[in-house]
Amino acid sequence: MKKIFVIGIGPGEESYMTPAAKEAILASDVVIGYKTYIDLIPHLVENKKVIDSGMKKEIERCNLALDLAEEGSTVSLVSSGDPGIYGMAGAMLEVKGQRDSTVIIEVIPGVTAVSAAAAVLGAPLMHDFTVISLSDLLTDWEVIKKRLHLAAEGDFVIALYNPKSKGRVTQIEEARDILLKYRKKETPVGIVRNAKREGEAHMITTLDEMLQHPIDMLTVVIIGNSNTFIQGNKIITPRGYAL
Numbered sequence: 001m002k003k004i005f006v007i008g009i010g011p012g013e014e015s016y017m018t019p020a021a022k023e024a025i026l027a028s029d030v031v032i033g034y035k036t037y038i039d040l041i042p043h044l045v046e047n048k049k050v051i052d053s054g055m056k057k058e059i060e061r062c063n064l065a066l067d068l069a070e071e072g073s074t075v076s077l078v079s080s081g082d083p084g085i086y087g088m089a090g091a092m093l094e095v096k097g098q099r100d101s102t103v104i105i106e107v108i109p110g111v112t113a114v115s116a117a118a119a120v121l122g123a124p125l126m127h128d129f130t131v132i133s134l135s136d137l138l139t140d141w142e143v144i145k146k147r148l149h150l151a152a153e154g155d156f157v158i159a160l161y162n163p164k165s166k167g168r169v170t171q172i173e174e175a176r177d178i179l180l181k182y183r184k185k186e187t188p189v190g191i192v193r194n195a196k197r198e199g200e201a202h203m204i205t206t207l208d209e210m211l212q213h214p215i216d217m218l219t220v221v222i223i224g225n226s227n228t229f230i231q232g233n234k235i236i237t238p239r240g241y242a243l
């Protein structure tokens with residue numbers, strides 16, 4: 001069967017990978033993904049053709065997966081977290097559509113970074129929340145800023161993906177300044193690096209002080225809503241239950 005699995009392998013620690021993701025990898029002839037992730041699961045890729053996608057751009061990777069599937073291979077295209085959340089699922093389906101291909105694409109969900117980070121912090125996502133990527137590679141910064149304003153005005157808990165990179169340092173500062181227009185400076189903020197994988201570290205701080213702590217591309221930042229509070233070493237956003 002001509003088939004591509006677009007797989008989310010979760011945050012990195014194997015115990016957070018779903019059995020469905022493992023089964024799909026085991027059922028594949030070819031596995032395409034970053035070496036860093038594939039190195040975590042050597043026992044699942046034994047006897048398979050492994051293509052390290054490190055040097056390949058996203059669309060090239062999707063075209064390659066489709067070429068291999070058209071030739072008869074079952075292919076796994078591996079993303080971290082969930083492939084449908086800033087991952088490869090959308091591009092893969094778009095490329096299939098553009099090529100009018102009959103290859104079957106199956107998306108296998110995974111534990112996304114914000115769930116993993118929230119679990120580390122306690123329960124910050126118990127009420128309505130929004131996820132915003134601060135990467136302006138594919139989205140205009142003006143659009144991102146508008147979303148920050150509207151999410152803050154709507155009192156959503158806000159999780160920031162791609163918060164800061166070596167070449168992109170001012171966006172997180174601007175984002176924090178926008179949020180301070182709507183939220184108290186004491187608003188709880190959780191910063192989680194490498195959630196649920198080797199090197200996990202986290203910090204609980206406030207909106208006012210969050211920029212004093214290390215933030216990079218391996219980090220998710222979660223900013224509470226107006227009801228979020230810190231209890232001991234956990235962040236809680238109340239759902240509204242009467243205790």
Ligand SMILES: C[S@@+](CC[C@H](N)C(=O)[O-])C[C@H]1O[C@@H](n2cnc3c(N)ncnc32)[C@H](O)[C@@H]1O
Pocket residue numbers: 011012079080081082083084085086087111112113114116117160161162163192193194195196197216217218219220
């Ligand atoms: C392009 S997005 C990929 C998201 C991924 N598809 C997911 O569902 O988790 C990359 C961003 O996800 C976040 N991220 C991914 N894994 C993480 C982890 N284990 N701990 C903290 N942040 C993570 C970081 O903000 C990083 O810059």
